[in-house]
Amino acid sequence: MSLRLLFLDELKGYAKSKVMIVLWFGLPLLSLLIYFLQPDTEGVPISFLVGLLVSSIGGTLSGIMLSTSIVSEKNRHVYDLFLIRPVRRSSLLLAKYFAVYMCLVVAVVISLIFGLIIDEFTVGLSEYFLNETFESLIISMSSMAITCSIGIFFGVLVSSVPVAAILSVYLGSQLSSIILLPTFFIVTLNPVILALTLGISITSVIMSINMYLFSRQQF
Amino acid sequence: MTNVCIEFNNVSKKYKTLLALDNISFNIQKGDIFGYIGPNGAGKTTTIKILVGLIRDFQGRVNLYGKDISINREEFHNIIGYHPQEAGFQVWRTVDHCLKTFGRLSGLSSEYLENRIQEILELINLSDVRDKKIVHLSGGMFQKLRLGQALLHKPEILVLDEPLSGLDPQMRYQFKKIIKKLAKSGITILFSSHILSDVQDIANKIGILNEGKIMRIGSPEELQSSFHIGNLIEIIFAKNTPLCDGIEAISDVENVEKVKNNKQLIHLKSNVDIDSSISQIMNKVLQQKCRIRSISLVKPSLEEVYLKYVGGETD
Numbered sequence: 144m145s146l147r148l149l150f151l152d153e154l155k156g157y158a159k160s161k162v163m164i165v166l167w168f169g170l171p172l173l174s175l176l177i178y179f180l181q182p183d184t185e186g187v188p189i190s191f192l193v194g195l196l197v198s199s200i201g202g203t204l205s206g207i208m209l210s211t212s213i214v215s216e217k218n219r220h221v222y223d224l225f226l227i228r229p230v231r232r233s234s235l236l237l238a239k240y241f242a243v244y245m246c247l248v249v250a251v252v253i254s255l256i257f258g259l260i261i262d263e264f265t266v267g268l269s270e271y272f273l274n275e276t277f278e279s280l281i282i283s284m285s286s287m288a289i290t291c292s293i294g295i296f297f298g299v300l301v302s303s304v305p306v307a308a309i310l311s312v313y314l315g316s317q318l319s320s321i322i323l324l325p326t327f328f329i330v331t332l333n334p335v336i337l338a339l340t341l342g343i344s345i346t347s348v349i350m351s352i353n354m355y356l357f358s359r360q361q362f
Numbered sequence: 363m364t365n366v367c368i369e370f371n372n373v374s375k376k377y378k379t380l381l382a383l384d385n386i387s388f389n390i391q392k393g394d395i396f397g398y399i400g401p402n403g404a405g406k407t408t409t410i411k412i413l414v415g416l417i418r419d420f421q422g423r424v425n426l427y428g429k430d431i432s433i434n435r436e437e438f439h440n441i442i443g444y445h446p447q448e449a450g451f452q453v454w455r456t457v458d459h460c461l462k463t464f465g466r467l468s469g470l471s472s473e474y475l476e477n478r479i480q481e482i483l484e485l486i487n488l489s490d491v492r493d494k495k496i497v498h499l500s501g502g503m504f505q506k507l508r509l510g511q512a513l514l515h516k517p518e519i520l521v522l523d524e525p526l527s528g529l530d531p532q533m534r535y536q537f538k539k540i541i542k543k544l545a546k547s548g549i550t551i552l553f554s555s556h557i558l559s560d561v562q563d564i565a566n567k568i569g570i571l572n573e574g575k576i577m578r579i580g581s582p583e584e585l586q587s588s589f590h591i592g593n594l595i596e597i598i599f600a601k602n603t604p605l606c607d608g609i610e611a612i613s614d615v616e617n618v619e620k621v622k623n624n625k626q627l628i629h630l631k632s633n634v635d636i637d638s639s640i641s642q643i644m645n646k647v648l649q650q651k652c653r654i655r656s657i658s659l660v661k662p663s664l665e666e667v668y669l670k671y672v673g674g675e676t677d
Contacts (some may be wrong), residue, residue: 148466156454219450224511227414227469229439361417 145230149238157242162208166250170197171257178261182345193258194279195228199316202287205243205327206294206315210307213239213298217360233354240295240350247287255280281335282322289319299356321345367519367550368390368413368429373422375408382408383420384574384579390552390567395545397565398554401672405574407447407553410523413552414444414472424518440468443517445508447524447554453497458494461511468515477515482510486501486540502533509540520544522553526560572669577671585667593630594638594660600653615642627660 157163174193213236216222225235255276261315294313299308322341325332369391373384383405390396394582398406410419412424424431424437450459458479465475486506491499499507505528511518525541526534541564545551555561560623561568562582570577570585578585612620617634621627630639636659647654 145467148463152455152463159454161438216452217451220446220448221450221452223446223449223465224444224451224464226416227439227442228464228469229436229469264564326549330374 146234153242158339171241174257191275194283198283198286202290203316204353206311208300209294210311214307224236282338285338286319288346290348371423395551395653397561397568400571404571431594441445441511445512464511572672595628598655
């Protein structure tokens, strides 16, 4: 009950935040910009590039947003008023995580649809293009899932807003690229299955650590 | 049948090497307004955080209505309302949204909350800002909102941590009025403060805490009488009245021990009949045709009592 309520509340808050508005409108516009710049994509669909771009920019921004908002709320004792009620500490983190992730997924989907529309008008859509876009979508979502969990990790662990932001930028996005690394060395690996497996397992481990650390913190 | 509402039994709390609470024990009766006073860092907020469940690793036992709060935590969430000293809000919310969220988390239905929020906002004079974002509220309004969220679920026990700090005199007056009104409705109130006049105004029972130890507990009157200054009478003479020569004669009155401060403070021997001594002194003074504005028995102020227990100096 409290998780659902907190999730819907956080979703409302993040959906109205400037960062999300930038992501929702800015990233599709970036797709357009990529089209006008006409980079040599060597046959890679625009939608694929857009997907990677969104996961990189969106993931990083969301990681920063999560880490800094948690640090700031911890420092301002915002959680005190939640924790005196029948609310699990883990619900506070999970609600934030799912709200931001949901907003990001919306941004990715909007951007990919934009990319597909551009592809349709420029080179025409094919099964290959759709497969590439789907692959891009799965990789982006897995990568963002990890980035967001790392953002929460630094939010829980650190007590300074700038430090949390810096760590999220440098480590969050770097570590999330881990899901692509194995495909560079083992070409037979299916990138979609690998991204899904690593995305879910790494995120679950990091979020479990986050919840453990958060439950032990003194407010 | 016992009427004890809150019981602290040998409670200690240590932060690494700092002993914040040192084996404190006290209890609060149902309907009491308990003023918890002590200097900054005395352990007031730690005590309160243990009571509301924000600190769970402590030694000792805390009971609410005879039940251990560590075991029956879930049961007590909705009995206690907590006004924290420094808790913030998510400032992107409106006042209404904030109260609705806290209300729902306390298990109240949306339909019930519609009216309840209006009631609370009227009580704390925030009706005008119901749809305003919290980020636009003033410091005083922020403080009132903290109180508002604590009252949403009609708690039986209200715990207020420094509720009056940082408020201007007008706001303090309003706040004290609200607290008194709540107390009249039968809520048990524990509030901490380091402003003695506020405690004296509101509380019917006071606990003095210093360096993690309970120094004294009692009603304001009990605390004042525990601070023994002897039987001291103060005479204030009428303005422009020169002290009569004969006033020296006060020293000769039976049971007068010494006369000082320009003959205005008169110490009587202990265990004497004060009323009879005052009559004798009055007669003596009036015989000398001295005009008196007032004559009173001097009691120690709460400030003197407080300073005695926390180690400060009195004049």
